[in-house]
Amino acid sequence: MDDKKLNEKESLELIAQMIQNTKFRMAKNTGTPFLIWGYTTIIVSLLVWFLLKETGNYNWQWLWFMLPVTALPFTLWIDRKQQKMVKTYIDRIVGYVWTVFGVGSFFVSWVAILFWNLSILFIILLMMGMGTALTGLIIKMRVVTVCGALGALASLGCIYVRGIDQILVFALAFVFMMLIPGHYLNKIAKQDN
Structure with missing residues (x-):
């Protein structure tokens, strides 16, 4: 923009346009990671539940670590393939939110392994739900927040x-927490194209 000073109306229009652009960018770039982590979590949850139910061997719990091992590289690969856009402050904030909740969840998982007295599924669901709700609040999308x-x-x-049926509650919660917002954000991105 030139060194021209904007009047009040032009300033409000510029701000509104920036917010709309950010919403579009967030819808375009945020839906896919929700889907990757959501589907991966549901698949791993059902696999762990089934193997525990069939064998009674709690060593199958180690399969939970398949989540970051599979979903994180896939998320990074998809991110690299997506159309490059300028990162905004809002993009960085959403990235910080998920970095904090992701690292926190990984840390809490190890604490649960070492001390065994934590209700890890409760804590992880609470943390991921808060991360999703915060993302919705930041990008101003009510469906994601709810x-x-x-x-x-x-x-x-x-x-x-x-018992092990907690895993089924966990998997079902990820349908609401990740799959619905992910499909919703991708649908908005396709409509805006």
């Missing part, structure tokens, strides 16, 4: 359901 809140609330199901 789905994240539902995921966080679903964490209570892991307190009331006992």
Whole structure:
């Protein structure tokens, strides 16, 4: 832009356009990671549940570490293939939110392994639900915010359901917390193209 000073109306129009551009970018670039992590989590959850149910061998719990091992490289690969756009401040904030919640979840998982007295599924669901809700609030998309809140609330199901069936609650919560927002964001991105 030139050194021209904007009047009040032009400033408001510029701000509104920047917000709309950010929403479009977020919809375009945020839906796919939600889907990658959502589907991977549901598949791994059902696999762990099935193997525990069939064998009774709790060593199958180690399969949970397939999540970061498979979903993270796939997310990075997809991110590299997507159309490059200028990163905005909002993009960086959403990235920071997921970095903090992702690293926190990984750390809490190891603490649960070492001390065994944590309800790890409850904690992970609560953290991921909060991350999704925060993402929705940041990008101003009510569906994403509500789905994240539902995921966080679903964490209570892991307190009331006992045994390995907690894993089924966990998997179901990821449908609301990751799959619905991911498909919604991708649908918005396709409509805007």
